[in-house]
Amino acid sequence: MTEKMLKFVGIKKETPIKIDSESRISNFHEIYKEFIENKASEQASRCSQCGTPFCQVHCPLHNNIPDWLKLTAEGRLEEAYRLSSSTNSMPEVCGSICPQDRLCEGNCVIEQSGHGTVTIGAVEKYITNTAWNNGWVETIKPEKELSESVAIIGAGPAGLAAAEQLRQKGYQITIYDRYDRAGGLLIYGIPNFKLDKSSVQRRTKLYQDSGIKFIQNFEVGKDSTLEELKEKHDAILIATGVYKAREIDVPGKDLKNVFPAMQFLTASNRKGLGDKVSSFDNGTLNAEGKDVVVIGGGDTAMDCVRTAIRQKAKSVSCLYRRDKKNMPGSEREVQNAEEEGVKFIWLSSPKEFLGKDKVEKVIYDKMRLGEPDSSGRQSPKIIQGAQKDLPADLVIKALGFDPEDIPNLFSEPKLEVSKWGTIKTDLKTMRTNIRGVFAAGDIVRGASLVVWAIRDGRDAAKEIHKYLKVKREQSSVQAA
Ligand SMILES: Cc1cc2nc3c(=O)[nH]c(=O)nc-3n(C[C@H](O)[C@H](O)[C@H](O)COP(=O)(O)OP(=O)(O)OC[C@H]3O[C@@H](n4cnc5c(N)ncnc54)[C@H](O)[C@@H]3O)c2cc1C
Ligand code: SF4
Numbered sequence: 144m145t146e147k148m149l150k151f152v153g154i155k156k157e158t159p160i161k162i163d164s165e166s167r168i169s170n171f172h173e174i175y176k177e178f179i180e181n182k183a184s185e186q187a188s189r190c191s192q193c194g195t196p197f198c199q200v201h202c203p204l205h206n207n208i209p210d211w212l213k214l215t216a217e218g219r220l221e222e223a224y225r226l227s228s229s230t231n232s233m234p235e236v237c238g239s240i241c242p243q244d245r246l247c248e249g250n251c252v253i254e255q256s257g258h259g260t261v262t263i264g265a266v267e268k269y270i271t272n273t274a275w276n277n278g279w280v281e282t283i284k285p286e287k288e289l290s291e292s293v294a295i296i297g298a299g300p301a302g303l304a305a306a307e308q309l310r311q312k313g314y315q316i317t318i319y320d321r322y323d324r325a326g327g328l329l330i331y332g333i334p335n336f337k338l339d340k341s342s343v344q345r346r347t348k349l350y351q352d353s354g355i356k357f358i359q360n361f362e363v364g365k366d367s368t369l370e371e372l373k374e375k376h377d378a379i380l381i382a383t384g385v386y387k388a389r390e391i392d393v394p395g396k397d398l399k400n401v402f403p404a405m406q407f408l409t410a411s412n413r414k415g416l417g418d419k420v421s422s423f424d425n426g427t428l429n430a431e432g433k434d435v436v437v438i439g440g441g442d443t444a445m446d447c448v449r450t451a452i453r454q455k456a457k458s459v460s461c462l463y464r465r466d467k468k469n470m471p472g473s474e475r476e477v478q479n480a481e482e483e484g485v486k487f488i489w490l491s492s493p494k495e496f497l498g499k500d501k502v503e504k505v506i507y508d509k510m511r512l513g514e515p516d517s518s519g520r521q522s523p524k525i526i527q528g529a530q531k532d533l534p535a536d537l538v539i540k541a542l543g544f545d546p547e548d549i550p551n552l553f554s555e556p557k558l559e560v561s562k563w564g565t566i567k568t569d570l571k572t573m574r575t576n577i578r579g580v581f582a583a584g585d586i587v588r589g590a591s592l593v594v595w596a597i598r599d600g601r602d603a604a605k606e607i608h609k610y611l612k613v614k615r616e617q618s619s620v621q622a623a
Pocket of ligand 1: 240241242296297298299300301302319320321322325326327328329332333334337361362363364382383384385408442443446583584585586590591592593594596
């Protein structure tokens with residue numbers, strides 16, 4: 144929780160937060176509940192209606208924040224919900240996990256004037272949760288059914304947002320996903336202490352009840368080619384996300400108990416969802432009582448360290464090769480992790496993992512920041528002879544993700560990709576170079592944010608609608 148939020152709920156900054164995970168988690172929910180019930184309209188009324196809504200400009204969905212804050216302040220919550228959900232397919236999700244400090248809240252005029260931002264995300268979540276509790280969130284009832292069908296590959300936020308928008312227009316939608324549950328990284332990536340999974344599941348259920356067909360455990364590339372899907376559907380959206388974990392090429396990388404971040408987070412999320420997870424139950428992917436070393440400085444690394452703390456690790460260290468100022472992760476997340484007891488070892492890069500069979504130690508080089516590279520960021524350089532080590536029973540690699548080789552996987556070698564392997568699309572129309580095939584979300588942008596995936600999914604839906612409308616009109620002209 145940020146310093147501002149702590150202050151807002153009446154806790155002084157210097158109040159130490161217990162590292163004990165269970166009490167901290169329940170503390171969080173109690174504090175948050177109190178905040179939500181008593182303060183949402185008070186917070187909303189802090190909006191100065193400044194007339195220069197930088198918050199709205201910096202929200203990727205351009206949510207009409209000032210107006211729904213005003214409605215909330217006036218107690219007109221149903222109207223606030225209708226307005227907020229007109230631009231956002233999952234406001235309660237974004238309200239929970241957007242890095243607001245970099246988006247809407249970071250650009251709030253009150254924040255800029257040094258008086259602490261209006262907690263926009265918390266209010267957005269409150270409005271939508273109130274709507275769910277009051278039955279204002281309804282199944283989609285298209286004005287008329289259309290005969291065309293659209294296949295969406297990937298049930299992450301990009302695919303779900305596109306499905307929602309296209310179903311509203313009356314299209315027949317089938318979502319294919321290789322996991323057993325819909326939601327993509329909302330379900331198996333983002334930890335459940337940040338995002339309540341039931342909020343994702345109730346959305347998926349709503350979409351099912353609205354006539355969207357979900358085919359889970361279906362991997363395009365294994366269970367069908369792209370061409371086979373094209374024969375069945377009138378348009379296709381690829382929204383498969385990015386899943387190829389970046390590797391660390393150091394001696395000992397193949398020792399036991401060195402895992403990629405997604406394996407660790409998925410096991411933890413599955414456990415939270417009530418699945419039987421043998422690799423967790425037998426202790427392999429459970430951090431309890433262990434010295435845990437997480438490598439990386441992004442939000443995924445922060446999720447790993449904070450998950451390990453909640454699993455009662457003996458110690459949790461995070462190695463990052465640049466300094467705190469240059470960390471890619473959200474400042475808020477780093478602060479949360481520090482408050483929870485994570486030890487950050489800045490300017491450090493792993494050199495070797497040592498151990499007989501299982502990892503026992505991480506040897507790391509100390510680094511310094513050199514000249515800026517082509518991206519303008521100072522590149523880290525090894526300080527010769529300045530090695531250190533850390534005890535480790537569990538090492539988690541969180542160095543980011545690249546796209547899988549989609550053209551090969553989908554048996555569609557002509558599908559154009561960028562030099563990074565992301566799918567190339569026309570920026571305006573979101574079309575790939577293959578007729579009738581569109582793409583959206585992380586598979587186009589590279590690893591990004593949920594709110595951008597939702598934006599892309601909604602934009603792709605508009606473009607698919609335009610494409611199918613023209614196709615329909617052309618075939619009726621030909622038939623006449
Ligand atoms: C650990 C972690 C934490 C994160 N935390 C945050 C956060 O706090 N806030 C935030 O805004 N963003 C966060 N992100 C980023 C965010 O989750 C992604 O940007 C977002 O989920 C991308 O949405 P998407 O729909 O493009 O892809 P995904 O969510 O990845 O969904 C893609 C879906 O496609 C399916 N799929 C893939 N290949 C195939 C195939 N061949 N056949 C069928 N289905 C397939 C997958 O099973 C998956 O369900 C986080 C990411 C990670 C990894
Ligand atoms: S969607 Fe995200 S950026 Fe936009 S208003 Fe909500 S929390 Fe802020």
